[in-house]
Amino acid sequence: MRIDRWTLLLGVSLLLVLAGCATTDEWATWKEHPTHFASGDHFFFSTRNREGGAPRVTREDIAMARDQGWWGKPITVSQEEILGR
């Protein structure tokens, strides 16, 4: 079967996309930590706080730093084991 170049391009693109796909659990975890994508914020923090000046740390900076220092879903008790709705 002859594969035209457009199909090939689409197939390769799809493979690239799917290779980057996370599992459902991983997506749930990432959705709980959306600032994982906040590298733009990191850039702005760095430009706002140049060397030598007094740094200013906002609540958003702290959230960003916390999320960027986060290494995976922790092992911990779930709230549902302690409290009922």
Add this chain to the structure above:
Amino acid sequence: MALAVQPTAAMNISGSPHRPALPFRRGLAAVALAALPLLVALPASAAPADGTVLPPEQHTSEKGRLLAERYAPALQALSTKIYHCMPWVEVKRNGIGFYKPKHLDGDLRYLSINLYIDQQPSPEFAAYTIEERASRMFSRYVGPLVRRMSAPAGLLTDPSLDGFTVILEWLKQVASTPEGRPIHETIAAFMDRATAAEYVAGRLQARDLSARARVLGWDGETALGPLRLTSWDDDFVTTYKVSNYQLAPGVSCP
């Protein structure tokens, strides 16, 4: 999310060779859609305390729903205040609400808060026993939080309210699992309304608070059962300042 670009009936990957543009555009759209989250830098925690308060309709009893409706603005204010004034602390999703403690029978409604304390683990802290670590965290946070939680007018005398729960979680010093997952320690402190009222009124000292509370502990997911703690006055919450922290405009902290 990227899962949306998995091949579906709408995405014709067999594309007619006579109409190359269509599948090509679809391919581009798929790639663009997948890359969207990478390109759009979401503002970090743009909505303070968003999703931290359990909505009234998600309480499973009329008693819980009514409490949640009555004090909804106060709970949101509590969440926002913690977000800005205790920036090293994170209120968990649906972490604030009028929950039923699982170990108690009946529809007993405790105003509850579930916090992750973002602190660097240290060898000194790890050298303590779990009771000693829990006592330090209890002393540091439970009393001050109960004061804040009980602040809404009428709450402490509301007969529908049965008590308070403070859940504290922090990163454990020990190595993470072989898979690299960090392990957290958790304590849950429960106290009835009378105990909280006595403490807030100054009739119960901080050193007696832990004895009047029921405290359960967990090491990761493993229940440790009830813990016997000691407690004392600790002004950390009111005195600790994050270096160079700049409050958001219009926000003031006590």
